[in-house]
Amino acid sequence: MEAESEFKEYYAKNMRGISGWFNRAYTIERWLYAAHRITGILIVLFVLAHFYSTGWHPGLWWDALLGIIVTFHTANGIRLILAELGFAVGKPLLIKKPSQRPVSIEGVQRYVVVFALVLFVVLAAIWAYYALIVQPMMG
Amino acid sequence: MASEEAKEYVLPPEVLEETVKASEELWKPVRKIKFRIYKYNPRKDYAPHWEEHELEVSRGMTVLDALLIIKGETDHSLGIRYSCRMGLCGSCAMMINGKQMLACQTRVLEAAGSGDVVELRPLDNFPVERDLAADFTSFFEKHRAVKPWIIRNDEVELNNPTGPYKQTVDEYARYYQFTDCIKCGACLSACPTAATDYEYLGPQALAQAYRYIVDTRDDGLDVRIPIVDTEHGCWRCHFAASCSDVCPRGVDPAQGIQLLKKLLIKRKFGLKPHKPAEALPAKVKAEKEG
Numbered sequence A: 001m002e003a004e005s006e007f008k009e010y011y012a013k014n015m016r017g018i019s020g021w022f023n024r025a026y027t028i029e030r031w032l033y034a035a036h037r038i039t040g041i042l043i044v045l046f047v048l049a050h051f052y053s054t055g056w057h058p059g060l061w062w063d064a065l066l067g068i069i070v071t072f073h074t075a076n077g078i079r080l081i082l083a084e085l086g087f088a089v090g091k092p093l094l095i096k097k098p099s100q101r102p103v104s105i106e107g108v109q110r111y112v113v114v115f116a117l118v119l120f121v122v123l124a125a126i127w128a129y130y131a132l133i134v135q136p137m138m139g
Numbered sequence B: 001m002a003s004e005e006a007k008e009y010v011l012p013p014e015v016l017e018e019t020v021k022a023s024e025e026l027w028k029p030v031r032k033i034k035f036r037i038y039k040y041n042p043r044k045d046y047a048p049h050w051e052e053h054e055l056e057v058s059r060g061m062t063v064l065d066a067l068l069i070i071k072g073e074t075d076h077s078l079g080i081r082y083s084c085r086m087g088l089c090g091s092c093a094m095m096i097n098g099k100q101m102l103a104c105q106t107r108v109l110e111a112a113g114s115g116d117v118v119e120l121r122p123l124d125n126f127p128v129e130r131d132l133a134a135d136f137t138s139f140f141e142k143h144r145a146v147k148p149w150i151i152r153n154d155e156v157e158l159n160n161p162t163g164p165y166k167q168t169v170d171e172y173a174r175y176y177q178f179t180d181c182i183k184c185g186a187c188l189s190a191c192p193t194a195a196t197d198y199e200y201l202g203p204q205a206l207a208q209a210y211r212y213i214v215d216t217r218d219d220g221l222d223v224r225i226p227i228v229d230t231e232h233g234c235w236r237c238h239f240a241a242s243c244s245d246v247c248p249r250g251v252d253p254a255q256g257i258q259l260l261k262k263l264l265i266k267r268k269f270g271l272k273p274h275k276p277a278e279a280l281p282a283k284v285k286a287e288k289e290g
Ligand code: SF4
Pocket: B090, B180, B181, B182, B183, B184, B185, B186, B187, B188, B203, B204, B207, B243, B246, B247, B248, B249, B250, B251, B252, B253
C-alpha cells in the first residue's frame, strides 16, 4: 500500500530529481552546472581523506584524475564567480529582436565559458605532468 | 475629396493571387507526423501511458493546432490548457520533444525536424493536472511570494496621486525586459535546481523580484530581501541558464537572478539601487495643462 502510493506520487509530482541535471536539450552551461556539482561532491570526499592524513594521495593515474576534478572546479568556479556576481551576464535589453536569444548566455558569458575551458585544460595538463612524470621520477 | 478617401480599397489582382497562393502553400498538408502523447489522470490512473496519433500536417500548423484537431477528431478526452493561441497568455507550455516550448508558438515541422515523431509531455517539475496540463498552484504561489507589485512608503501620494512618478528611459530599460514574462512556467520547468529542490523560488519569481526592485518607482528592496535572500532563494541558482534558454519571451531570467545577487551584495555594503522616484509636482502638471 505504502509502495503503491509512493509510486503514484512519483508520477503525479513529475519531478525530475538528479536525472534532471543531465539533459541534452539545453546549452553547454547546463553540462557545466552538472559537472561543477559532481566535482564539488568528489572534492569534499577527497578533503575528508585529506583531513585524516594530509600526506595521503591516491597515486599516479588517480592523482591525475584528482587533478582533472580540482582544476575543472577551479576554472569553472572562476566563470561562475564572474557570472553570479553579475559581471559577465550583460545588461537588460530595451529592444528585443522577434526571436531574441538571451544575452546572459550568448553575450560575453560565452567567451568566459571558452576561457574557463581553456584554463581547465591548461591547468589539468600541468597537474597531470607533475602527477605522471615528475612525481614518479622523484620517487 | 472625402468621398474619394472613403472609396473601398481593393487589392490589385496579382497581389491577391499571390497572397492566396502563399496561404494555400502554408496550409497544404505536406507530411505525416506521428504524435506520441502522454496520457495520465493522477486521480484515476495507476500510471501514465502513451497514445499515438497520426496526422497530415502543413507548414503553418502549430503543435496546438494539431492537438486541437486530435482532440476534436480522435481523442476527445485529451487534457490540454490554452487560451490565446498567440503566445501571450502562457497557458500552453509543454515538453515538445523533450524541451519546454509554447505549443501555440511552435510549428509541428519545426519541432519534428528531420524526424517524423513529435513527443508531447506535460511540463517537467510541475505536478500533473491531467495529460498535458500541469498544476501551476505552487508556481503562482512563488510568484506571489516575492510581492510582484510596486511597494512605496508614501501612503498619501499613493491614495491621492498628484501626478505620475518620474522615470527616465534609462531607468525604464533596467527592468523592461523582465516585464515581458507571461508566467508560462517553462523556465521553472527547465531549471535543474528546481528538479531537486521543490521549494526553490525559481527563475520566474526571482526575475520578477528583480524587476520590481530595480523599478525606480519602487521602494521595496528591504521588504523583499528576507524573501529572496534565503536558502531556497537566489543563492540556489548556479547559472545553468536553461531558464533563459527556453524562455519563449526573451525575458532572460538567469540574467535577472545574477543581477539580483549583485544587488544583494551591494546592499550588504549599504548601497541601494536608487532613491524612490518622486511624483511629478502638481504645479508642473497644472502649468502644462495651462
Ligand atoms: S520568465 Fe519566460 S519562461 Fe519563465 S514564466 Fe516568464 S515567460 Fe515563461
